[in-house]
Every structure is written in C-alpha cells, then in structure tokens.
Amino acid sequence: MERIFPTQTVTATLMWPVTGLATGTPVLVRKLTAPRRERRAEASALQAKQDELAAQAAKEAEAAWLKKLSAEADPTKRAAMTRTRETEKITMRQIQLEQAKADRKEKHGKVGEAAGAAALMLLVGGPLIWSLARPWVQPGIGLLLGVWWIAALIHAPAPGKTLAEDEQAPEQPVPAVEEEPSEEEPSDAPEVTAPTPADAHSLTASLTAAGSSVLLTRMAADLGAAHPLWKPSTRAVRALLAEAGIPVREGVRTPDGNGPGVHHQDVPALPSPSQEKAGAPVVANVAARQSANANANNADQAEPQKGFTTVPHPTDPARTIVIHPAGAA
Missing domain, CATH: 1.10.10 (Arc Repressor Mutant, subunit A)
Structure with missing residues (x-):
C-alpha cells in the first residue's frame, strides 16, 4: 500500500487515484515502448553504419578511378573513360530508382492484401465473432482499465519527484577525471597577479x-x-x-x-625615469623596532653626504626603509 499511495496528507491520499493515474501513465507508456525504441535506435545505428561504409567504398572507388584516369596519357582514351564513368553512374541511379519503386509497390500490395483479408473476415465472420464476444466486451474493457490504473499508480513518481527511483534513466559512464597536480608539485601556471x-x-x-x-x-x-x-x-x-x-x-x-x-x-603627472632612478628608496629587511638613523649628517645639504637614513615602513611595522642619498658612493 505504501508503494501505491506514497502520500502523507489526507487530501493528497484522496487525490492520489487521479494524480497517480495522470503522472504514472507517461512512465508506464515509456516503459512499455522502451524495447521498441531500443530496436529502432539499433536499426538506425546499423543503417548509419551501413551508409558510412557504402560512402567510404564509393570514395575509395572514385579515388582509384581518378588515379587510373590521371595515369592515362592519351586524351582520347581519357575522354572515353570519363564518358563510360558517367554512363555507369546514370545506370546505377536508374537501377536504384527502379528497385525503390518495386519495393514501394510490393509494400503497398501487402498492405492491400492485408486490408482485404481483414475486411472479408469482418464481413463474413464479424457477426459471429461479435455474438460470441459481446458478453465479454464490457468486462474486458473494465478489467483492462483497472489493470492499467493499478500499473500507473505503481509506476507513478512520488510527490515532489519527476521519476520513481526504479524509472530513473540508466547511469551513464562517468568520464575519467584527470587528477589535479598536488600542491607540492611545481606548476607552470602563473601566480595570481593583481594590479598595483x-x-x-x-x-x-x-x-x-x-x-x-x-x-x-x-x-x-x-x-x-x-x-x-x-x-x-x-x-x-x-x-x-x-x-x-x-x-x-x-x-x-x-x-x-x-x-x-x-x-x-x-590626475597627477607620472614621475620621470630620472626621478625614479635618483629618488627611488631602497627597502631592506631590517629588524623590527630598530632605531632610525637620525644623525645630523642625514639632513639636506648643498653637497651629497655619505651614509643613509632609515624610516619606518608605512604598512609593515616589521620592516624599515633605508634611503641612500643620490650620488652616495
């Protein structure tokens, strides 16, 4: 009963005979027609393979004929070979059309014969068959509808799902995923860069x-x-x-x-190359809390002085900027 009535509320249970029939019928139809679809797909695949082989054979034959034609030095013989080839193509096409026409005629003849036999049987044996089967028509229809209804309820997906678990499409083979290089292995990929x-x-x-x-x-x-x-x-x-x-x-x-x-x-002006070369500070990894060199010889003077000046780094307290005066030896 849990499989036929997979609902939780009373309203859903009361409506399940109708909703289950509506949602289970497509699933049941797909399941019943699955073998036929598989046969059609297999026939289509075989036909496509056959067409591919035929096209490959025709291509190889054409290549062989072109090779043979190019090897012929006499223009007269080459023209005759070309005319013969065209005639063969036209003849083959006519044979194919005649064969297709004969196949259609044979198919239509079989359908006509079957229709005539069915009509004769209905005219001759129809009244007798109906008199014998009439008492069983209504019970048979009722039994068929009841079996279909129960099967649809069984195959109906549970509320909130599109397909029942047993009706899910077959799992497709999962493609092999290439293993990502480990963090320890060197990688040639460029490092993440951001604008400055x-x-x-x-x-x-x-x-x-x-x-x-x-x-x-x-x-x-x-x-x-x-x-x-x-x-x-x-x-x-x-x-x-x-x-x-x-x-x-x-x-x-x-x-x-x-x-x-x-x-x-x-927008301020960009620094000139000479200013960048002369005034660019040199950053050194000096220990934290190192006292700055505040000697008097670091003051601006008319002539360049030897030595350097240290100032704290603006963003990293553990570093100190060492500024060498321009022109220092």
Missing part, C-alpha cells in the same frame, strides 16, 4: 592624456584585461586610486558616458 596602485596611476594617465575624463567601469575593464586572474570591480579600482593619491568624482563626463570616475585635471 602604480598600474592604476599609469592607466589613468594614459586614458586621460587626450584631455578627457575616464569612468571607473572603463578602468576596471582595462585592468581586468591586463590581469586576467584579477576580478575587476569599481570598488577595487577606487581602492587602487586612493592608494595612488588620485581623487574620484561621483560624476564626470567621458566619451563612454557619465558617471563616477576620474577627472582629467585631477
């Missing part, structure tokens, strides 16, 4: 060099294209611009439209 504030500054300067402002969405798209492993977003672009010291306006006019972005007048 310098990249954002350089991109902003290049996009606004013509005197037009740029939207944050445009910068996010360009930075994402340059760093495929980075997830572009306007929030990340804002953070990069803030670290680079570039203000963001909530409304700017650009060739791409209006919206939050960077005005072309707010």
